[in-house]
Amino acid sequence: MTILLHVCCGPCSTASIERLIAEGWTVVLYFSNSNIYPEAEHAKRYGELLKVAALHKMEVITEVYDHEKWLGFIAGLEGEREGGARCRACFAYNLAQAHDKARELGIEHFSTTLTVSRFKNSRQIFSVGERFDGFEAIDFKKRGGFERSIRLAKEMNLYRQHYCGCEFSIRS
Numbered sequence: 813m814t815i816l817l818h819v820c821c822g823p824c825s826t827a828s829i830e831r832l833i834a835e836g837w838t839v840v841l842y843f844s845n846s847n848i849y850p851e852a853e854h855a856k857r858y859g860e861l862l863k864v865a866a867l868h869k870m871e872v873i874t875e876v877y878d879h880e881k882w883l884g885f886i887a888g889l890e891g892e893r894e895g896g897a898r899c900r901a902c903f904a905y906n907l908a909q910a911h912d913k914a915r916e917l918g919i920e921h922f923s924t925t926l927t928v929s930r931f932k933n934s935r936q937i938f939s940v941g942e943r944f945d946g947f948e949a950i951d952f953k954k955r956g957g958f959e960r961s962i963r964l965a966k967e968m969n970l971y972r973q974h975y976c977g978c979e980f981s982i983r984s
């Protein structure tokens with residue numbers, strides 16, 4: 813079984829890839845994160861993912877970065893608290909792209925590493941993802957997944973960001 817895995821960053825990919833492989837999935841990595849600001853941060857997170865992908869001898873399919881388009885999608889929600897309506901829209905934006913890419917590639921299943929983070933509500937992500945055919949509601953933070961991702965990221969000396977991604981999540 814093949815699954816397209818939307819990946820938010822290198823550290824979150826570590827334990828998620830490991831778990832999917834252990835469960836017998838063939839994993840296709842997909843980096844689609846126009847929410848990340850600034851572009852240099854987007855490039856940095858992508859670079860860290862490439863290190864993990866190289867370890868597994870996997871390629872990464874990359875979506876064109878278009879932060880302006882993402883800003884248009886979440887317009888009116890800029891001032892929402894983290895974990896609220898802006899984040900729900902953000903998940904919908906990225907998961908819609910993942911769904912469309914999976915269909916384009918003829919891959920029946922897709923999921924996201926967003927559930928690794930203990931700062932994100934997996935049920936909220938699932939409620940968005942389940943709007944799309946083929947979404948696999950996998951809670952990657954469960955079974956020690958979050959702690960495992962921290963440990964693996966440390967072992968690989970990966971950069972771990974201190975904010976979620978968009979400019980509205982940067983704390984001064």
Ligand code: SF4
Nearest residue numbers: 899902976977978981
């Ligand atoms: S805080 Fe994170 S999930 Fe929420 S809108 Fe910003 S980048 Fe997206």
